[in-house]
Amino acid sequence: MNILAINGSHRKGKNTAVMLQAVLDEAARAGAETELVELTDYNIKPCLACNRCLGKTECSIKDDDMGVLAEKMLAADGIVLGSPVYWSNVTGLMKNFIDRTRWMHMARNLLHGKVGGAVTHAGLRNGGQEHALAIIERFLVAQGLILVDTRDQESGICNGGAMGTMFNNLEEGKISWKRGVHEDLLALEECRRLGRNMVEMIKRLGRA
């Protein structure tokens, strides 16, 4: 069983990467092979809107790294996408990547039946996390993936994907900030649940 995490942060190894790694570590504990991909490491050209993918499962752009990423996605049983919230949305890096997967969807959903999960990290408390999460989740569903959330049977308090924030609390009337997602214990617990739920769903579907 393979689970692939794809990070749309412009900052490698930071909050979103930590969250994705928490998903993967838990999935690995449950028996999965895992890989974290940082989109900043890859050259992904913008979609040309040539529409070749309307009729063929093919992209006209061949001279960038999208082919390598597509191979990784096609080989995975589960794909978890993570993005920081930029302007209540996913990052430009993540959106550019999403656009370039159109050929895997238009003629035929090549990722159909795989298991999907979503992770976001934001600066603010109501900074658009749910918008960004919904965009990732909508993408995964449109690509034919089966979406898994952070809920578990023992405690039904979680819903949707995993969301972190830098907001901490009010201390003497001033907003205090977390130093990083490692201080957001709830977000990290959500990530671990997502990892467990992805493995469980992959097994339930008989993919592994």
Ligand SMILES: Cc1cc2nc3c(=O)[nH]c(=O)nc-3n(C[C@H](O)[C@H](O)[C@H](O)COP(=O)(O)O)c2cc1C
């Ligand atoms: C261009 C830009 C736009 C941002 N827009 C938002 C926003 O709309 N809402 C929010 O809560 N945080 C926003 N942030 C803060 C990031 O979401 C936050 O710093 C996040 O932790 C970055 O994740 P990373 O550590 O994985 O890079 C923005 C940051 C940048 C650089």
